[in-house]
Amino acid sequence: MLHQHGCKHESLHCYQLLVQAARWFRGLKGERRDSNLLDQGRRAAESAVLNLAEGSYRIGKDRVYHLRVAQGSAAEAVAVLDLLTVPDAAETQGTLRRAVAMMEGLR
16 A cells, blocks of 8 residues: 555654664764774664665564564664764664654554
């Protein structure tokens, strides 16, 4: 079933929060010594977005698997921000945590 935007995952608030966080990560610039962590955080945030989108079209155990991966990736991005000192990290961590909690209800 298509939704207002064409894809059902796009209407999920948690999807929108994950996209916001992933875009924030993409814009981060940090110290050279932090480049690996920044890359890991970016990849984790992007993985959360992509797995939520894919999982929203799966059923049964496959759906649960993708949603768990999305939650784990979002949690990983939160942990990366625990290790970095960057502006607005706490706000983005809050955004990611809200998305993780929302995904719990999708399983």
